[in-house]
Amino acid sequence: MKRTSNPLKPLLVSQPTDKLFEQPPLGVDADTLALDVRRYFALFLGRYKHSRGRSTHYPYQATVLAIRDRLNERLNNTRHAYEVAGAKHAYYLSLEFLMGRTLNNALLNLGLGEETEQALRTLGFDLDELIDTEADAGLGNGGLGRLAACFLDSCATLQLPVMGYGIRYEYGMFRQHIENGQQVEEPDHWLRNGNPWELEKPEHTRRIQYYGRTVHQSGPDGRLRVAWVDSHDVLAVPYDTPIPGYWNNTVNVLRLWKAAATDEFDLDEFNAGSYTESVAAKNAAENITMVLYPNDASENGKELRLRQQYFLASASLQDILARWEDQHGKDFSRFAELNCFQLNDTHPSCAVPELMRLLIDEHDQSWETAWDIVTRTMAYTNHTLLPEALEKWSVRLFGQLLPRLLEIVYEINARFLTEVARRWPGDNARLARMSLIEEGPEPQIRMAYLAIVGSFSVNGVAELHSRLLQQGLFRDFHELWPWKFNNKTNGVTQRRWLASANPLQSQLITETIGDGWITRLDELRKLAPLADDPAFRARWAAVKRANKERLAELVRKDCQVEFNPDAMFDVQVKRIHEYKRQLLNVLHVVHLYIRIKQGEIGTFTPRCVLIGGKAAPGYFMAKRIITFVCKVAEVVNGDPTVRDRLKLAFLPDYRVSAMEIIAPGSDLSEQISTAGKEASGTGNMKFMMNGAVTIGTLDGANIEIREEVGDENFFLFGLTAREVEDARNGYNPDAIIAADPDLKRVMELIESGHFNQFQPGLFDPIIKAIRSPHDPWLVAADFRSYIDAQDRAAETYRDQDRWTRMSILNTAASGKFSTDRTMEEYNADIWKLPKVAPTPMQQLGGQVSNCCI
Numbered sequence: 039m040k041r042t043s044n045p046l047k048p049l050l051v052s053q054p055t056d057k058l059f060e061q062p063p064l065g066v067d068a069d070t071l072a073l074d075v076r077r078y079f080a081l082f083l084g085r086y087k088h089s090r091g092r093s094t095h096y097p098y099q100a101t102v103l104a105i106r107d108r109l110n111e112r113l114n115n116t117r118h119a120y121e122v123a124g125a126k127h128a129y130y131l132s133l134e135f136l137m138g139r140t141l142n143n144a145l146l147n148l149g150l151g152e153e154t155e156q157a158l159r160t161l162g163f164d165l166d167e168l169i170d171t172e173a174d175a176g177l178g179n180g181g182l183g184r185l186a187a188c189f190l191d192s193c194a195t196l197q198l199p200v201m202g203y204g205i206r207y208e209y210g211m212f213r214q215h216i217e218n219g220q221q222v223e224e225p226d227h228w229l230r231n232g233n234p235w236e237l238e239k240p241e242h243t244r245r246i247q248y249y250g251r252t253v254h255q256s257g258p259d260g261r262l263r264v265a266w267v268d269s270h271d272v273l274a275v276p277y278d279t280p281i282p283g284y285w286n287n288t289v290n291v292l293r294l295w296k297a298a299a300t301d302e303f304d305l306d307e308f309n310a311g312s313y314t315e316s317v318a319a320k321n322a323a324e325n326i327t328m329v330l331y332p333n334d335a336s337e338n339g340k341e342l343r344l345r346q347q348y349f350l351a352s353a354s355l356q357d358i359l360a361r362w363e364d365q366h367g368k369d370f371s372r373f374a375e376l377n378c379f380q381l382n383d384t385h386p387s388c389a390v391p392e393l394m395r396l397l398i399d400e401h402d403q404s405w406e407t408a409w410d411i412v413t414r415t416m417a418y419t420n421h422t423l424l425p426e427a428l429e430k431w432s433v434r435l436f437g438q439l440l441p442r443l444l445e446i447v448y449e450i451n452a453r454f455l456t457e458v459a460r461r462w463p464g465d466n467a468r469l470a471r472m473s474l475i476e477e478g479p480e481p482q483i484r485m486a487y488l489a490i491v492g493s494f495s496v497n498g499v500a501e502l503h504s505r506l507l508q509q510g511l512f513r514d515f516h517e518l519w520p521w522k523f524n525n526k527t528n529g530v531t532q533r534r535w536l537a538s539a540n541p542l543q544s545q546l547i548t549e550t551i552g553d554g555w556i557t558r559l560d561e562l563r564k565l566a567p568l569a570d571d572p573a574f575r576a577r578w579a580a581v582k583r584a585n586k587e588r589l590a591e592l593v594r595k596d597c598q599v600e601f602n603p604d605a606m607f608d609v610q611v612k613r614i615h616e617y618k619r620q621l622l623n624v625l626h627v628v629h630l631y632i633r634i635k636q637g638e639i640g641t642f643t644p645r646c647v648l649i650g651g652k653a654a655p656g657y658f659m660a661k662r663i664i665t666f667v668c669k670v671a672e673v674v675n676g677d678p679t680v681r682d683r684l685k686l687a688f689l690p691d692y693r694v695s696a697m698e699i700i701a702p703g704s705d706l707s708e709q710i711s712t713a714g715k716e717a718s719g720t721g722n723m724k725f726m727m728n729g730a731v732t733i734g735t736l737d738g739a740n741i742e743i744r745e746e747v748g749d750e751n752f753f754l755f756g757l758t759a760r761e762v763e764d765a766r767n768g769y770n771p772d773a774i775i776a777a778d779p780d781l782k783r784v785m786e787l788i789e790s791g792h793f794n795q796f797q798p799g800l801f802d803p804i805i806k807a808i809r810s811p812h813d814p815w816l817v818a819a820d821f822r823s824y825i826d827a828q829d830r831a832a833e834t835y836r837d838q839d840r841w842t843r844m845s846i847l848n849t850a851a852s853g854k855f856s857t858d859r860t861m862e863e864y865n866a867d868i869w870k871l872p873k874v875a876p877t878p879m880q881q882l883g884g885q886v887s888n889c890c891i
């Protein structure tokens with residue numbers, strides 16, 4: 039195929055001069071903001087005043103555009119500061135960024151909430167209403183994608199030169215409806231009404247190659263040259279979203295790539311007269327970034343997914359190398375000193391062979407120099423121990439799609455295995471175990487091993503997880519390179535998950551201990567003594583009550599179930615997966631239902647149980663579990679004898695903006711995964727920060743949460759990770775069920791068809807799974823201990839003073855779980871970036887800004 043240069047290249051303007059930064063900054067007072075919003079509304083968007091009554095769409099757009107100006111101004115200013123400092127950069131490569139909504143967060147971080155609210159009021163608009171019209175940017179499945187979003191917020195707040203790279207999916211995570219207890223997926227066309235936050239940067243378009251073949255020939259210098267020819271090429275067009283730090287003038291960038299067809303024709307097809315077919319074929323190129331794969335914690339091996347992964351890796355690396363060349367020419371001697379790549383799971387791990395290819399084939403570096411650069415710049419984060427989630431690509435498929443990359447992977451493997459053989463002579467079993475290629479009828483590339491071999495740092499996401507990685511999954515690699523392995527316990531950003539999601543609790547905290555916690559979450563410790571102050575407890579309880587009313591309203595609207603805020607709000611929201619054990623939760627609800635029906639209610643704590651989450655569309659058991667929740671809910675909520683004592687609701691379409699209402703309104707946080715299976719969890723941290731008490735297993739970050747808050751403020755149950763491993767042998771759930779009268783009657787009621795009156799056999803797969811001696815999730819094994827912990831929680835809740843005390847102590851102890859701490863650790867141990875403060879806006883001339891330090 040003919041390769042032409044990017045036609046957009048000539049549009050590239052010269053670097054902005056410092057003149058640009060000598061302009062006085064835009065005003066940030068309410069009057070100036072109002073003027074700008076009005077100008078965008080009337081002139082840029084061309085709307086007349088009567089459009090106002092029609093919808094919130096145009097006022098929302100006009101507001102975002104006015105705020106975006108302030109962000110872009112600070113963004114340019116920040117880039118300038120990084121450039122002047124010649125600062126090292128880190129790049130967070132991730133197939134997922136689960137950003138949620140942007141407006142409220144941007145206003146919080148810019149410090150423009152009040153001014154904007156006032157400006158809009160003078161124009162007759164309501165800010166809260168506009169905030170609610172924004173669609174979630176759902177470009178992620180769950181924890182891994184949300185983590186990437188929290189990381190960006192913290193990096194900007196810490197003034198770290200970090201840039202996010204991802205994919206601009208046309209369709210994000212599907213929207214979930216429930217019809218007759220079944221999940222129905224609906225495409226999420228989140229860009230339908232435009233995305234006013236992003237800026238397209240066509241001048242930075244990159245070209246991505248697929249298919250074709252390689253040609254090996256000696257160059258003029260006698261060195262072997264490899265050309266990748268006859269490839270089918272696709273363009274990658276970047277879209278930039280500003281990422282503001284909290285009150286610090288810093289604005290970093292998230293760059294998302296969209297696929298576009300080249301303007302070239304397939305001449306053969308054209309000559310054959312299939313002009314229209316050849317134009318239509320361009321669709322195939324644009325399909326690459328059409329949709330996010332909705333599998334959480336399981337790989338699917340589809341070719342389109344590999345195309346997405348390579349697309350992200352190649353476009354991002356080319357982008358970074360092009361910027362390097364602009365600044366440093368062809369000298370790569372300091373590249374490793376000034377750049378670092380963090381791989382969010384193995385999804386972007388094509389970056390290892392791709393950086394080799396770009397350095398060797400496109401930038402004339404030797405293998406040795408290129409490998410030195412790769413292994414000094416790549417860092418890999420593992421997110422799961424579940425074997426079904428470990429990515430492998432068939433060598434055949436990989437070699438067809440990315441022929442040059444396969445050659446490089448083979449060469450990396452050959453050199454790596456030589457090193458292993460030198461260290462353990464004659465240990466062929468070890469060679470086979472550690473090889474990047476898993477042999478068999480269909481040989482596979484082990485992407486996690488590729489990432490480890492190519493990286494100088496390998497981290498897990500909670501203490502337990504990192505330890506299990508070193509002792510289990512990556513044991514051989516840990517033996518070879520112990521220094522590569524480290525832990526970085528996850529976190530969440532308190533700006534979104536406390537300051538913005540829970541204004542009432544935030545206000546109370548700030549009135550009490552000041553607002554330092556917004557950037558130093560440890561300061562929440564100062565709340566601990568107030569847990570013993572009855573007046574403070576009363577205010578804390580009043581806030582929780584108001585947040586429960588807000589959550590009850592969401593449940594009323596989305597589930598048509600009435601939650602009474604006097605009851606304990608017991609909440610489990612997360613992806614639906616067997617290892618997360620939503621089933622165990624439902625078994626407890628059935629147990630309470632039976633108790634009520636049997637009149638065993640001498641002391642009974644009223645409960646509202648909320649379960650929410652999406653099932654991967656191809657995950658049969660997860661979907662059946664949703665149906666189970668819905669059907670048990672119908673029976674329980676429809677039974678007049680149960681009344682307000684027990685409610686169960688399945689919340690459809692769990693997403694970031696829903697969690698912003700859920701976490702503040704929860705009393706009890708369900709973190710009940712089988713020990714050793716949840717790498718970290720981050721939902722657990724959001725709940726804790728918002729004053730929910732955890733009922734949980736010794737899994738992931740639960741262990742560290744319990745360490746921080748103390749055993750007396752945490753409802754612990756269940757087998758440990760080691761006990762789980764041991765329990766596998768001779769596990770006999772039938773015997774456990776027979777020996778436990780509570781579990782026995784729960785199973786018998788389910789088996790009687792009580793919850794599936796007109797659909798016989800509907801829950802047989804669930805019953806079978808629980809009764810199977812091969813149940814990997816050990817639901818029956820943990821039932822008794824779980825019920826006992828729930829009873830302790832219920833008893834504690836009856837003493838409202840005691841519960842409120844625990845709630846305060848949970849928030850007070852949540853300081854460790856800020857991504858500010860997590861990012862400081864990544865930076866201290868892996869990235870080693872300088873913090874660079876841009877020139878404060880008000881020093882750039884003219885007007886004094888009232889928003890920034």
Ligand SMILES: *Cc1c(COP(=O)(O)O)cnc(C)c1O
Pocket residue numbers: 179180181182184611612613692693694697718719720721722724
């Ligand atoms: C935090 C979050 C998650 C992760 O929750 P876990 O309980 O850690 O699995 C998933 N989805 C959304 C929308 C979230 O906000």
